[in-house]
Amino acid sequence: MPKAQREQGHARVFDLGQQSLRELNQALHNLAPGSNETAWEVLNPKGSHSVAVGVDQPVSIDVRGSVGYYCAGMNDGAAITVHGSAGPGVGENMMSGSIVVKGDASQYAGATGRGGLLVIEGNASSRCGISMKGIDIVVHGNIGHMSAFMAQSGNLVVLGDAGDALGDSIYEARLFVRGKVESLGADCIAKEMRPEHIELLQGLLDRAGITGVKPSEFKRYGSARKLYNFNIDNADAY
Amino acid sequence: MCGIVGLFLKDKTLEPKLGAMLSEMLISLSDRGPDSAGIAIYGAATGNEAKITVQSPKADRDFRGLDAELAKAIGAPVSVAVKSTHAVIRTTPDKVDAAREALQSLRPDIRIMGAGEAVEIYKEVGLPEAVVDRFDVRSMTGTHGIGHTRMATESAVTTMGAHPFSTGADQCLVHNGSLSNHNNVRRELVREGMTFETENDTEVAAAYLSNRMAHGKNLGEALEGTLFDLDGFFTFVVGTKNGFGVVRDPIACKPAVMAETDQYVAFGSEYRALTKLPGIDNARVWEPEPATVYFWEH
Numbered sequence: 001m002p003k004a005q006r007e008q009g010h011a012r013v014f015d016l017g018q019q020s021l022r023e024l025n026q027a028l029h030n031l032a033p034g035s036n037e038t039a040w041e042v043l044n045p046k047g048s049h050s051v052a053v054g055v056d057q058p059v060s061i062d063v064r065g066s067v068g069y070y071c072a073g074m075n076d077g078a079a080i081t082v083h084g085s086a087g088p089g090v091g092e093n094m095m096s097g098s099i100v101v102k103g104d105a106s107q108y109a110g111a112t113g114r115g116g117l118l119v120i121e122g123n124a125s126s127r128c129g130i131s132m133k134g135i136d137i138v139v140h141g142n143i144g145h146m147s148a149f150m151a152q153s154g155n156l157v158v159l160g161d162a163g164d165a166l167g168d169s170i171y172e173a174r175l176f177v178r179g180k181v182e183s184l185g186a187d188c189i190a191k192e193m194r195p196e197h198i199e200l201l202q203g204l205l206d207r208a209g210i211t212g213v214k215p216s217e218f219k220r221y222g223s224a225r226k227l228y229n230f231n232i233d234n235a236d237a238y
Numbered sequence: 239m240c241g242i243v244g245l246f247l248k249d250k251t252l253e254p255k256l257g258a259m260l261s262e263m264l265i266s267l268s269d270r271g272p273d274s275a276g277i278a279i280y281g282a283a284t285g286n287e288a289k290i291t292v293q294s295p296k297a298d299r300d301f302r303g304l305d306a307e308l309a310k311a312i313g314a315p316v317s318v319a320v321k322s323t324h325a326v327i328r329t330t331p332d333k334v335d336a337a338r339e340a341l342q343s344l345r346p347d348i349r350i351m352g353a354g355e356a357v358e359i360y361k362e363v364g365l366p367e368a369v370v371d372r373f374d375v376r377s378m379t380g381t382h383g384i385g386h387t388r389m390a391t392e393s394a395v396t397t398m399g400a401h402p403f404s405t406g407a408d409q410c411l412v413h414n415g416s417l418s419n420h421n422n423v424r425r426e427l428v429r430e431g432m433t434f435e436t437e438n439d440t441e442v443a444a445a446y447l448s449n450r451m452a453h454g455k456n457l458g459e460a461l462e463g464t465l466f467d468l469d470g471f472f473t474f475v476v477g478t479k480n481g482f483g484v485v486r487d488p489i490a491c492k493p494a495v496m497a498e499t500d501q502y503v504a505f506g507s508e509y510r511a512l513t514k515l516p517g518i519d520n521a522r523v524w525e526p527e528p529a530t531v532y533f534w535e536h
């Protein structure tokens with residue numbers, strides 16, 4: 001067995017400097033329910049695309065370095081940590097499980113995600129949570145423009161600032177922003193923080209391991225629900 | 239797609255490695271564009287020498303005896319260094335326009351890739367590795383440079399359609415994206431006396447910047463103007479004799495990553511273009527903001 005594949009501690013180690021991405025993803029896809037290989041470590045990703053995409057078992061995967069496009073896409077149950085930054089589309093269409101990015105994330109982090117928790121400890125770029133459909137996203141830093149565009153359900157929590165056109169054409173997702181919002185998109189409005197929202201947000205902060213930040217410091221944004229169905233009276237708002 | 243890279247050195251000890259570093263950066267992005275590749279490298283300007291990079295599909299025929307014929311035509315010393323389909327013509331700075339004119343009559347098939355005191359431009363159809371090998375880019379030294387691997391969308395896959403595009407002395411530009419109003423802007427620039435070699439949208443962007451700078455704007459101001467006058471998607475990386483600039487359109491859907499250390503400023507379409515740079519693990523790495531001009535000068 002090649003050196004890199006040998007178990008290191010309890011984790012199965014994959015070195016992308018020596019092994020191919022396809023081997024890594026195939027090995028992850030080969031995991032059967034109940035497998036004892038529950039801990040994985042990926043070395044030398046060096047900006048590779050599609051690292052740990054499509055994992056559907058509850059394993060933990062530590063990626064040591066920065067990744068390129070679509071890392072951890074479609075994740076269904078795994079706990080994936082990127083010890084670096086992530087390129088465009090991290091956690092796209094996540095179903096369940098968790099993804100933690102220790103650095104920054106590029107465009108459309110968590111796009112179309114249906115479940116699970118995505119935590120970005122640095123900043124996220126434009127279109128964070130675009131078309132989110134049930135995922136929870138927590139960003140320690142700032143997010144870029146057009147974030148939560150057409151968001152349908154789930155929660156986006158931002159400890160820093162949000163860029164232009166936050167929540168453009170939003171449906172039912174809840175957006176919590178602690179810093180300033182550059183501008184709100186079509187049909188997105190500031191909403192009251194009721195007790196149930198404080199409770200929900202506290203739960204999200206707890207799950208993301210965030211302490212020292214109070215839910216009361218955030219503002220809530222969501223849909224004005226004027227643009228769900230076409231109504232000629234609202235034509236100017238589109 | 240398309241992949242672009244740029245490297246602006248602050249540390250002079252890295253200058254001998256500029257060609258090698260930029261080559262590796264560009265090769266790492268090969269799968270962003272298989273159609274053509276190109277690189278512009280800025281060597282130190284001496285002030286008493288100008289360089290014209292030319293290309294010919296029939297290099298054997300066109301470059302033979304060119305030095306003597308051109309020297310005679312312009313009445314100044316000329317040297318010609320041939321590299322595959324390209325050649326770098328050196329002469330005195332005051333003779334550049336005369337040399338351009340003389341080249342048209344002496345060698346009508348020759349195309350001018352770029353001219354100036356510092357820049358040399360090499361571009362051809364094919365993958366970055368082939369282009370880099372063909373012109374021995376790895377051995378080149380310099381202060382800064384930009385590169386491009388092209389996935390053609392707006393015009394033909396030809397040598398002239400490859401990036402970088404150079405439309406002014408020591409100016410050049412690489413582009414990831416597509417412009418939707420390039421025909422209109424081209425018409426306006428033609429009215430102002432600019433000439434174009436191709437139907438390519440990127441050439442319009444390069445000419446736009448040259449035109450604005452000819453009207454007294456600095457590169458930063460000219461780049462600012464692209465945000466108002468050019469419509470479409472773009473990440474531009476530009477070089478001037480002593481400067482290096484980056485701008486993304488307000489939508490900013492074309493990817494971009496930058497890194498800065500005490501030794502350099504680097505740009506890549508993707509992070510993997512930067513992974514082999516010295517000290518990258520401790521560099522400040524960030525995604526350039528949309529509609530924001532970034533600019534460095536020596």
